[in-house]
Amino acid sequence: MKKIHIHSSCSISIQPGFQEDYFFEEIAEYAENGIHAIDPDYKEFIAALQLRRMGKSMRMAVYASQKAIQNAGNPKIDAVITGTGEGCLRDSEKFVEAMWDNDGGMLNPTPFIQSTHNMAAATVALALGCKGYNMTYTNNSNSFESAVLDAILYLNENPEEMILIGGLDEISEKTLEFWNSVGYVNSNNPKIPIDFKSKSIGEVNSEGAGFFVASAEKKENSLGSISAVKTQLEVEDPEEFILEFLEENGISVSEIDVVILGNNGDSRYDGIYNDLSETVFREIPQMIYKNLFGEFDTVISIAVEIGLKIFKFQRIPFALKLNNSIKENYQKILIYNQRRNKNHSLILLEK
C-alpha cells in the first residue's frame, strides 16, 4: 500500500504543544499522577454553551482537529478516523455514580450519551458537517495505530480524499485510583520529567489528543508521511518483530535516522526498550518522549507529531535524547511502543 502524507497537526497534552511551532522551548514540570492536559482556549473553536457540556476528550478532539484543519489551510475534510483507549471516561463514571445515587428517578442522559467511545469522532464530524466515513477504534494502547492503519487503507481506496486522523484519551481521578489498586500507577514519587534513574514501579498517567490532516497526495507544505504501521498484541521477541517490519518495508536499521522509544519509567517494562537500545538500535540516534508527556493509550499520536517536527527542525530536542548519537539529516523515523508488554506497535515516518 502507498504511504500517506500528513499536511498538518495539532496536539494537546501536558506540555504546551498546541502552540504552533512549539519545540520544547519550555517544559512543564509536575510532581503528581493523573496529570491533566494543559487547556488551550477552547472558545477559539467551541461555543461557550457547547463547551460547558463537553467532557475533556471531546473538547480536546474538537480543538485539536479544528486547529489541525486551520493549520492545513482549511481544506474540506472527507472522513474522520479516531482512536481512543478509554473513551469519555469521566462521563462513564458520572453515569455510574448517578445510577448508584438514584432511587428510581429520572437520570440525566447527557453523560450516558457522551460515554460512547465514538462521541469524539462524531462531534468532530458534526462540527465539520462531514458526512463521510467515520470510525472509532478502542483497542487499548493500539487504538491510535488502528486508526492509522485504517487511514492508510482508506486513502489507498479513496486517493482523492482529505481526512482527519486522531488519537485522544482523558484521565479521571476515580479510574486512576482503580488502576492504582492493581499496581499500574506510580503512586510513590511520580514526576514529570520522569527520572529514569529512580527505577520506580508504575506509570505516570496523563492525557492528551493528537490530530492530523492527511491525504494520499504530497503537497508543497506537507510535514512528512506515514509509510507503514504494524501492531501485534503479543510479541515474543521485540527485536525480531522490529527487524521483520523493517524488512517488509525494505529498509535497514542503519537507514533509520532516529528511533522514538516509549520508555515510561515503569522499570518492570522499560527493560524491553533498554534491551533494544543496547542491541539493535545501538548505533543510531535514540529518543524518548513519555518522560515529558506521561503515559496514556494514544500518547503515540504525540510521538508522531514530534517525529514530524523533527523533519521540520532537523534536530532532536535535547530533553528527549536518549543517547548522544545525531545525524546530519533526519529523513526516516521509527516509533516503537508497547504497554505492559502488550500491544506492540511500529510506525514508520518519512520526510
Next chain:
Amino acid sequence: MNRKPIAITGMGIISAIGNNLAENEASLLESRHGIRKYSVKDPLIHQEKLVGEILKPNEEFYSELNLNPNEAFTRSALLGLTAAKEAVQSANLDLNDGRKTGFISATTVGGMDATEKYYFDFLKSEANRKFVPTQNCGIHAEQIAQILGIKDYVTTISTACSSAANAIMLGARMIKAGILDRAIVGGADSLSAFTINGFSSLMIYSDEHCHPFDDNRKGLNLGEAAAYIVLESGKSSANKEVLGYLAGYGNANDAFHQTASSDDGEGAFLAMKTALEIAGLKPEEIDYVNAHGTATPNNDFSEGKSLSRIFKSVPDFSSTKTFTGHTLAAAGAVEAVFSLLALKNQKVFANLNWKTPMKEFDLKPQTEIKSKEIRTVLSNSLGFGGNCSCLIFVK
C-alpha cells in the same frame, strides 16, 4: 473500485433466541422471539424491563469454556468467546496453517457490567479487583484472540450501534488490501444497568414488546448477544463451503445530532448508496432488507425515509430486533448472521408485533415469515453519533 466479493465460510452466534447458530435459526424459522422480563434482580435497575436476555449465568459460561474461575472475564467477553469459537469451528479453520488471520471485534458495553457493580467496592476489597483491568472495551478482543490463538491482527471498534457492521467492513477491506487472508469479525455486548438506564433516561426504552416501523412504536428493548462471521479471501476459501459473500459495504455519518438521526435519513442513505456501488448492484436487485429498526420513533422515521429515498419500491424488509432486542454493538453481526440465514433458507424473517402503518410513509414491513427467492440481502446498522453502516450479502 475493487468489486471482488469476500467469501463467508463460518458463523457463530449466541442471543436471546438461541445459544448457538442452530438454535437461532430454528427460532427465526418458527418466529419465536426471546423478549421477556429481565430475570436479573439488579439493585441499579428500578423498573421491570423487557429484554432479550441470554438465560445463562456467567459461571456456566466459565465452565463450558473451561476458563479459570480466578481470571476475570466480563459477560461480553464470555458471550464473544462462545460465538467466536463456534464461528472458527464452523469455518473449519486451522489457525496454525500460516495464513494471516485477524480478529476484529466490536463492543460498547465492554466491561461496564462488572465496573458498575463493583464501582464502590474496588477500593474497599480485593475480592473483585481482578475486574479493574477488564473495564475498557479493548480487553474482550485481546482475551478472545489469545484464547483462540489469533496473533496477526487484533483490534476493537466502537461506533455505538453500528460497531459490528464496521468490524465486518474492516475485515473485508483488510483482506482486499492483502493485509489479511481471513478475519473473524463481529461483536459482543452484554446487558448492563448502564445501558438499560441510559436508554431509559433518553425515554426511548419501551415498556412493551418493541414494534418497529409501527406508528405507535414506543422505543426499543435492549438485548445481549455476540456474533461473528469468518471472512476469507478467494485463495483462502478455495475448496471450502461458502455460506455467502460480502459484496458491499458503506459507512457514512449523518452529522446531524449527537443521538438523533436526521429527518431525511442522509447518513443511512449515503451508507446504502456506497454499499450498492461497491457491490455493483442496483437498488432494485436487493431482495430483502434487514433493517436497523430499533422501534424508537426517531430511528424508524429516519431509516424509513432513507429506504424510500434509495429504493423506488422498497423490497421486503423487517427488523429482527423484535426477536433479540437491540444488541447494540453486536447488532450488526447478529443481523449479518440472520442475513446469511435468510439467504440459506430463502426466507424473509418476520417483523413481529407490527399493527399500524406509520403515517408518514406507505411502508409495511414483512410481518410474517415469507418464502421467496433471495439472492441479495442488505443490512443496516445505525448508531448514536450519526454512525451509519450498511452491508450487502449475496449468494
